[in-house]
Amino acid sequence: MQLYCVYSNGRSADCGAAANTQKAKPQSLRLLVEREARRRKDQETLLLSEEELRNIWFLMKEMGVETNGEVRINYDGFSQVLVRCRECFGPQIDPYFKASLFLKFERDNNGCISANQFLNYLNLRTSMHQNRLELSAFDLGNTGNLTTEQLEEYVKSLVSQVPALSDIQPDFLDHYGRIAVRKLLFFHGKNGCVRIRDLVNSIVLQELNELKNNQLQEHQLISNWFSIQVKRQPARDEMDMLAFTDFVLAWDHRSHPAAIKYFFDIFDLKKQGYISPAEIYTFFKEIHYMWVHVMNEYADLSIYDVVDEMLDMVKPKVFALPMPAPGCAVLCCVVIVREQITARITPEDLAVSGMSGIFFSTLSDVKQFYDYNYRENLMHQDDDSGS
Template identity: 25%
Template sequence: MYSGSSDGESHEASQRKIPPASSMLWVRNLRRFIGSGAGLGSEALMELETKRILLDIFKEKQQKSAEGGTIPRSISHRVQRLAKYRFLKKQSDLLLNADDLDAMWVCLRENCVIDDATGAEKMNYEDFCHIASVCTEQIGPKCRRFFSPSNFMKFEKDESGRIAILPFYLYVMRTVSLTQARIDMSELDEDSDGFLQPHEMETYIRGLIPNLAQLRDMPAAFIQMYCRIAAHKFFFFCDPHRRGKSCIKKVLLSNCLQELMELHQESEEEVTDTEQAENWFSLMSAQRICDMFLALDKDMNGTLSKQELQEYADGTLTEIFIERVFDEHVRRGKSGGGNTREMDFESFLDFVLALENKDTPEGLTYLFRCLDLQGRGFLTTADIHSLFRCTPEMD
């Protein structure tokens, strides 16, 4: 009974026509009401208006950019270089110059006390503060940063709490020298990545030559070769991964820069020939390297073969060691392929630096690669036997 009644009602409903929603009056009125925005709240209207304004601004900027074009890369590069130059110039102006350092030394000596026991010139913290005031009046505020309490505490004090003025003055000089060196190197850093490439380091060394007492009289024809030799030591010690660039911070903290600056502190007459020969950056050492390479290069082709290199150090190097040097440190394809390759001047500089600096990590790394016959990172008894079995033959 129930099923029959239900079927009849559904049949009648299917026969009845339902008007579309768009034809209903209340639907048309609602759509018109929403489209006008009158039905939206104040916050929603504000959001729509904000989006509309931002879109207009964006389109306007796009149009102006298309009409005016972007800033050329060359101009952008010039602006960056100019900003960098101005910044470095400002930092350089804040440094103490030679006259300022002389005036500071006079102030230190005039206001210190003499230690009765040692005769050393010293100052306590009160003297330190008084000297700071005197130096600020005579030199200016740029010397004030050296007279901080933390700097005073860096130095060794006697039982009376006094420090010697000489170590303090040397600290000031070294700080000024390193800061000036960093400014000069940063100015030569063309891509401003904090690294120097070989030609940039050579330019820096060339600029130092007139100020280094032992190098002022260097023949003009030898300057380029000297800069090449001097710069190579920086890269041997400061570029261990051989990326072709050296970190400026690492250069400043290296012993190489200190060794180079020794030529500035002493005159050539005051140092012995032995001391000059031991300093890689001395003129005598650079000439020694060149003469050594020319003497070994029998065929005068600008490179050294294995047979020519065996004459190094009066022929005291074993044949297997020379073979390993060529296997590990002579670039392939430089002067031919396979076993015909020869050692160029840069590789020869690495070779000499490693043998003359065997007590350094860089020198040991160079030599260990030659001794590690299998490239395993360690040496076995067989490796030692292979390396030294031909040593007794050298008489």
């Protein structure tokens, strides 16, 4: 495999030209040469190409026996495949055909192993080794770990290799890198770093590598976290990094006027400019379900009682419409009475009450409602522990 150095602007350069560089700077040619030197040493173990893997499969079928779509091969045939492969690929192929490796596969009564499983092993090993080489190229300190910034550089370096990401604009590339690595860090990160050995066989990295397949269908791209379609496609149940940041800020400062506006737009389901008892009921219904089935609390908690408590807490200005005048038709009375219980909580009501934080918390998080519902007991516990 031909090796070459890459400048930060993407142009190739002669590795030997920088051999006498005395002082290395971040991303200097010397560091890049050292990176390529490490890759050269690692590549002493052969990386099998797709064509070479196909040739090995052809030889396995020739030396083995195929039954019901599965090829099985004994050790004699296995050894003959090694001889033929050595003629084609050289002695570097030997580690793939050791006797100890053959014995690791399950054998039938005839001493045969599944050639299909063996080829899957070769594919997996090649993929893992390729991943290790690519990831290690960004481990400039040879620590065995990648920082968040190095992961972002790695992900961005793959853009040119992935057809599905080819339309990323330069001004969006840094943003894409920050979003993409969040999943790698979520599953494998610790203190802002990820161990390379945890990534080489990671299903998350496999998801990223799947984008290199230019035959992916639209639905496959949409379901892939690393796809540009996911990052740009607006969806009701998705939030990008900036939206998530806004959410965290609003949640941590729930009583702030900016947070009131943020959450009010969510709770005002009908976009009428106020929150009605029906909307409070809708949100707390989900909390009530978790209260019973997750927190294992008492099921006789009345949702309507909580709705009334929220209204008493906020004390909205528009709480009840006037009672109908005497002599109104019965139908009119029914309509008015129904309207009478329809309070209207506005952003101003929440700001004046000073209870917006508790209001939004108890209707959004079952743990927050638990703390609110048992607030007196929790206060006594704190007093007892402090005495």
